[in-house]
Amino acid sequence: SLSEKDKNIVQTFWAKVAGREEDIGCDATLCLYPQTKTYFSHWKDLRPGSAPVRKHGATVMTAVTDAVSKIDDLIGALLSLSELHAFTLRVDPANFKVLAHNLLVVLATVFPNDFTPEVHVAMDKFLAAVAHALSEKYR
Numbered sequence: 845s846l847s848e849k850d851k852n853i854v855q856t857f858w859a860k861v862a863g864r865e866e867d868i869g870c871d872a873t874l875c876l877y878p879q880t881k882t883y884f885s886h887w888k889d890l891r892p893g894s895a896p897v898r899k900h901g902a903t904v905m906t907a908v909t910d911a912v913s914k915i916d917d918l919i920g921a922l923l924s925l926s927e928l929h930a931f932t933l934r935v936d937p938a939n940f941k942v943l944a945h946n947l948l949v950v951l952a953t954v955f956p957n958d959f960t961p962e963v964h965v966a967m968d969k970f971l972a973a974v975a976h977a978l979s980e981k982y983r
């Protein structure tokens with residue numbers, strides 16, 4: 845689980861994402877990894893970089909920013925989103941791990957100097973905890 849040191853590393857590193865949620869979120873979700881597009885078939889334009897795809901990327905990243913600010917209670921912070929994904933959106937929770945991996949790749953690419961091995965470990969633990977919290981309402 846996340847040590848106090850990990851939490852500090854995550855919070856410091858994640859501050860760099862501010863203002864770039866749309867680009868990073870787009871790349872981590874449907875822009876570079878369109879294999880999940882079956883969940884978004886109700887959108888008119890699903891092409892990588894389309895307006896709804898960019899908007900969704902920003903939405904997910906903003907939710908991650910919110911989770912970073914509530915890092916001491918991720919289960920509580922993400923409970924309603926877990927419910928939404930489990931019962932309304934019916935997203936296979938395996939996708940949370942896929943997104944965590946994709947996001948690590950994107951972050952390493954966008955911030956090659958800041959993404960040290962230490963940051964990598966802390967972000968990996970954090971995103972695993974987020975995936976776990978989002979899976980809470982799945983039974």
Ligand code: ZNH
Binds near residue numbers: 880883908939
């Ligand atoms: Zn998700 C939506 C978050 C992952 C799918 N999302 C969403 C939202 C949010 C989120 C915030 C919005 C809501 C409202 O509106 O209310 N997600 C999130 C997070 C994560 C996620 C935080 C992790 C980290 N998702 C995900 C995945 C998937 C998804 C992985 C699959 C693949 N989501 C989704 C969908 C939706 C969402 C489908 C809906 C969209 C529309 O718009 O329609």
